Amino acid sequence: MTRFSFDISARDGAARTGTITMSRGEIRTPAFMPVGTAATVKGMKPADVRTTGADIILGNTYHLMLRPGAERMAKLGGLHAFMGWDRPILTDSGGYQVMSLSDLTKKTETGVTFASHLDGSRHLITPERSMEIQALLGSDIHMAFDECTGFPATHEAAKASMERSMRWAQRSRDAFSGTGALFGIQQGSMFEDLRAQSSKDLTSIGFDGYAVGGLAVGEGQAEMFRVLDFAVDMLPADRPRYLMGVGKPDDLVGAVMRGIDMFDCVLPTRSGRNGQAFTWDGAINLRNAKFAEDLTPIDEQSPVGQWSKAYIHHLVRSNEMLGAMLLTEHNLWFYQQVMAGMRAAIGAGAFGDWADAFLTRYRSRCAGRSFCRRGDAE
């Protein structure tokens, strides 16, 4: 019997804080899930990921089905044992990456055939196979197999794509083994009526949680928030709501304000490998020459607070692995600090003030700074 419950302990406006309880552990919400694409959060040991404050990580079905392979992963004891992370793991459905990373894809009502980007081998992924793969991986939270609608999309194209995703959501639900939880994914591009239809279909199928899909596809923060303003509230209030692939720290704050409970994004890890650090005063790029003799840490409280910006600048300039390691660890910690700050503020009924203060400080140094804009575009 799968254990999955969501208890909301406090609300502040549309924002909520609470706990998802699963067999492998509790997930404090709002939650940020570090991305562990290929059975590793790049450059981090699992114990250090946990120390940053992560309750759950994400694994990518597309990558793992190709290497080491789903059946092989099951034979090896599942993803948790394989990588040494014993807390909850959410796996995506493979639907997004199969279109963005593989070659020679062919999409039909059945599913998607594609050639592996690793060795050209041919594969077919369907809602049924996606459920099977996620079960073989040993996922705690499975995602329904869907099609991430391209952006921009006409109403007609967005409708057709969303309707296919809803048929696939039903097939995912039907094929789901019952081990772990299953989340449905709302689509409908930027259109309110389509998001409403998608939500109605998903709710009628019934899922443990609901994701908002098809955002963070290039529409920009203002447009994303405009969609969230109507899309989130369409999803059942008593279930976790997960905004996929988002985002920058200020995106997270704005989305929590609109009722989102869960996030995943490569930004803290990928930015760390590119020399960027997130701070309460905005993002900074350690490659910048101005840090060459800066003996202050990025943040005194950071797990990498013992090292100076000058040292990390040196590592980044020297292309040393340790630079990527330290910045990844810092950024994951910073993201978790933002989440913890939001949880505490919501619990105290002071989220509005907290968010104002955070956003004012976070954005103050970014105005007109090119490195902030680079961060935004990543």
Added chain:
Amino acid sequence: MTRFSFDISARDGAARTGTITMSRGEIRTPAFMPVGTAATVKGMKPADVRTTGADIILGNTYHLMLRPGAERMAKLGGLHAFMGWDRPILTDSGGYQVMSLSDLTKKTETGVTFASHLDGSRHLITPERSMEIQALLGSDIHMAFDECTGFPATHEAAKASMERSMRWAQRSRDAFSGTGALFGIQQGSMFEDLRAQSSKDLTSIGFDGYAVGGLAVGEGQAEMFRVLDFAVDMLPADRPRYLMGVGKPDDLVGAVMRGIDMFDCVLPTRSGRNGQAFTWDGAINLRNAKFAEDLTPIDEQSPVGQWSKAYIHHLVRSNEMLGAMLLTEHNLWFYQQVMAGMRAAIGAGAFGDWADAFLTRYRSRCAGRSFCRRGDAE
């Protein structure tokens, strides 16, 4: 006043075990020094390097003088504070790398002019400047500036090169500031009479310790041991003897048997980044397909013993940073285990038996295995 003493607690044949005591800590000998070229042991936090058992690490003068620069390092508080390693650091003289890595070198009696491999900037390194740089870095053990004689070398060329190194050794001694310890470097290629002359010259100048230089240059293990058979005993028995740039685990054992106390080598770290692990049963390459479903750890006692070979194989195949990190940590740990084993065996008067058992087991699986030969060539 610099603290530097060497106490030999036990001898077993030519092998010795003891302790070098310095202001920043004790160095248990025989000692292996991980290489931290650019102010980082690649892929490792300093605390984790220490946990593997390292008492001292090595920094490369050539790299650090170019980036971040010697004067800048002094301004930043020195290498120890910069990288966060508070125990002893030995710095090489820059003499070896200036010839192997830089462009447009020009060698005269004064020193070596060269163009930086990073930006083409022109630099001059002399014995005096080498001492100055090492002092600016804050080194605990400085190495005299020398010329590593090419291999093979005629007796005439080896003699001329060694004699220049001895003149440079005197200039190094004269320029040495007195902070930290200073080691001289024996040269003379493979020639007994030249090694004897070099040792006589160095001893007459007087150093805190003595290195055997000009080996591990392609001569092979048998020839290296043949040279060590006469070269080591020419150096003062009451001072530490350091074999530079060596080596494979079986090289270390054979050299300790011949009276060597200290080593440095990139092999455990560089091999780790290339997918290779050192074990009591020889070296293995985790990239090998035979490990794809091997659920056993590389070594149960290893600090990375919680992960299976299958997992590390997956990481190596996926070019994941974590693969390099885990194998580096394992290899550094393994090297320190070998050193600890030798120290204990010498202390117990059983080094011969220990070495026989080690070498028999270590070499047994390597016979005819190509991956062992690849390791040898690195």
